[in-house]
Each structure stands twice: as C-alpha cells, then as structure tokens.
Amino acid sequence: MSHTLPARHHHGRRTPGWGSTAIGIAILAVMLFPVYWMLNVSLQPSGSAVGTPWLPLDLSLHGYATAISQQGRNLLTSLVVALGAVVFSLLLAAPAAYALAHFRVRIGNVFLFGILLSQMIPGIVIANALYTAYNDLGLLNSIPGLILADSTSGIPFAILIIRAFMGSIPHSIIDAARVDGAGHLRAFVSIVLPMSKNALITASLFTFLFAWSDFLFALTLTTTPDVRPVTLGLYTYIGTYVNDWSSVMATAALASVPAILLLVIAQRYIAAGATGGAVK
C-alpha cells in the first residue's frame, strides 16, 4: 500500500515533528541492535571472542575472507536453489492464479482453502514425508530436490499474491483480446502476464527469500556437505564450540545480503507482499 498523497493535516492536532523522529530512531536502534552486532563482530579481527569491542574500530576483513573460502560454495548452492525455486514456483503459480481469478470454477474456493491450509502445514511434516520419498527417488542431497521442497512453500504464497492481483484485471480486456482471435494461452501470455508485472515481481522476491532462508529442508534433505545451502553451513558452524565468531558473523551477514538488498532496492514490493499474502 503506497501512500503517495501529501500528508493529510490533522485539524486541531499538532503535526508530529522531529520529536517523533527521535523516538522512532531510538526504537529502531534497539530493534536493529542485533543486526548491528552481527556486522560489528563480523568486522573484528579473529580471536577476539572475549570482550568484543562495542565499535569495530580495528577493522578487519578476516572474517569475510574465512567465510567466503569456507562457505562460498554453500552461498552459490543457496543462490542456485533459490533461483530455481523462483522459476519453478512461478511457472506453476502464474497459470494457476489466472485460472483461479478468471474462470469461475466451482472447485475454485475449495482449492483456495487448500492453499490456505497448505500454508499452515508445518515444514517438519513436509520434510518427514519428502525424506522418505526422496530416499526412494534418489533426490536426497540434490539441488532439484531442494528446489522442489522449497517450492512447496513458494507456490501457495505466489498463487495468493498473483491471484489477488489478476482478479482486479477487468474481464473486458481479456474478452476484447479473445474477440480479436487470441486464444486463452495467447491472452494470458501477451495481456495478463505483462499487466501483472508487479504481482509477479512481489511473488518472485518473496519466493526467493523463502528459498534462500530455508533451513529445515536443507537440514533434513541433505546429509553430506556436497549440496549444502549457506543456512545449513551456518548451523554447522554454530553447532560446534565456536572460537572464531567473526567468521560466523561474517557468514551470517553474507546470508542476510538478499534481505538487505530487498529492503533497499525493492522496498515497495515488501509491504505489498506482507499484506497481500496475509489478508487477501
């Protein structure tokens, strides 16, 4: 929801000024302290586990060097899996959302209910079932296996977001295209998809973030270090006694890069995703 209107003036009420900004910054400082701490520790020289300074005055990139040499491969795995999940989820979700929004299928509501339910299924249930199935299919420790598993949460979410948007495309536009001789597929590809660009972007960004952040499937569906997303890499780091926290925090910071990028570059899609996915 973007409010580009000029701020409405509150009649008879003082317009809040910089005092509120100061309070807001104070709140933010408390809320974001852990993020600051992550960056601070990640920039410290090694071996300063005891009494990390409050400020990174003695800047060192040692943590990042270790993180990239030890976790670089895992970061790449995460990237491939997340991109794969986006492509796979959207390929399935976009047509499904279109069908749900524009053909008044009787099963539409039942289907939608199913999607809502699927969002409520604990990941451990899916992991439990997939582990045994993957074991038979030979999909354990494989990138396609992780893509498929991550899509189980990406697809329903993408359908919800895209459907809400496609429902608002006037029927008459699609009908006009059909009159001009375009088939369903043609109308979908050349009219509906371009018009839904924002919804598709929102869905992609969130699917990417879900897949990138996934830890449970990485933990349960891989058993060897060959295919290991960075979330699991981080977990194995902290699973043992840690004496080099700057490398751990550097890994954590690198694993947060997509989230930070999303916040900086694609801010306006985030609120759309948060509200669209939940309330619609």
Place this chain on the structure above:
Amino acid sequence: MLAFFGYPVAKNFAMAFQKYTTSTFYTGEAPWVGLANYQAVVTSSLFSKAMLNTVLFTVGSIAGQFVIGLALAVFFRRRFPLSGLLRSLLLLPWLIPLIVSGAVWRWILDKDNGALNRFLDAVHLAPGHPGWLTSTSLALVAVILVNIWIGIPFNSTILYGGLQDIPEELYEAAALDGATGWKSFRYVTWPLLRPVVSVVLVLGVVYTIKVLDLILGLTNGGPANATETIATQSYHLSFQQFDFGQGAALSNILIAISLLFAVFYLHANRRAVDE
C-alpha cells in the same frame, strides 16, 4: 498440483500408522502398527512438557509481538519526518533468515561473553552473568524474547495497513465529541481494527506453533528439554532417532491444532471481508 501438495500430508498421515525406521529404507518394509505410534508419543514422558512449552512459547510470543507491534503501528501512524524510512528498516528482523537470527542472538545471549550480559554487568543490573540459553529456567524465556523480536515487524506491518484503512474523518468526528488520545483508540481504532486483529492473531498462532529453525539454532530444544516443543520433538524423533513413524504421528497432532486455527482464520477472514 493437488497431488504435489496433498502427497506429503497423505504420506505423513500414512506413516504415522507404520513402523517406519531406518531399516525400512533397506528392507522396504514398513509394517502397520495401528495407533501404536500415537500411543507412544502421547504417553512419552516428554509429551506434556513439549505441549506445555509449545503453549507457553506460542502464547508468550504472540502476546509480545502483538502488543509491541500494535504500539509501533499506532506510533508510526502519525507521519513525521523519516517515518517511512524508519518503518521499512524495521522490517529487517523479519526478512533475514531465521537461522541467521538464531546465530546472532546466540552470541548476544552468550553467558560469558555475550553483549547482553556485558551490558547488564556494566549498568549493574544483573550481576553474575545469567545463562540465558544454558539455564533451564531462563532458556524458554530467552527463546520467546527472540521470537518476539522476529515477529514484531510482521505484526506492525499488517496492523499499520489496517490502521491506514480507518478514515481520518472518523477521528475528526470523535475529536469533536471529545474523544482524543486513549479514548479515540478505545472507541474508534480498536473496533474498526478488530477484523485485522483477528487475522493477525490467528496467522501468528499458525506460524508460531510450527517454529523450528529458531529453536534449533538457539538451544536445539535444550537444556534438558527446557525449550523442546512439539515441532522440535517431532524433528528429533524423525531425524535424530530415525523413528519416522513416531515423528509423523507427533507432527500430525501439530497439524490438527493448526487446522483448528485454520477454521478460525477463515471465519475471521470472512468477517473481515464482510465488514
């Protein structure tokens, strides 16, 4: 597609009635055992502890997230310089991977060298370095606090969206009738926000009840099962004791609870649409 989503649930449902262990993978045999798995997990000495922890974790997290989230939403409703920027930066805890939050907080809450204890020490508030994650009496509290931190952005974003839909004129009219401050919140904001509130709460429960990453990252269910919930217990049964049948049975109980809330959700959602 229905098969794609339905399969895991159906499979999990079936597995709960089978003796499904590592040997199944070699022999391919998973004999039916009826309700034995359910009986085993429910009568297990850990079940009531895990159930209690799940309830405490869920209720504590939701209460904290909701109250703070609502306060922030109301605060940010007053537009002030930089409010948009601050509001979006606030989303960060929600966007970074849970396991990252787990790792960072684990270090902040560290007994000897954690930032929190050093801070408390410096201001002479809690000398003696409480073991936030290592003492059985504090671990659950610490895990709940971290989960509240993670959930605040989601709550405040959705509630903020709900607040935006309340017409300004209503506040002006209320102000004319003498209702400002707390009164305008009590008689204008709250009644109009109620549908959004119910959606936020139900979604919160559904998401919180299945939290697993965070607990595994922070405490792995310990110390001495002090933070073991139904979700983590199910994970431990399946993937550490390799008793997939019992793990499935326990996670099905989790689904049943979620399902109950799903019904509430749809009910709340329908009301939100109607109103």
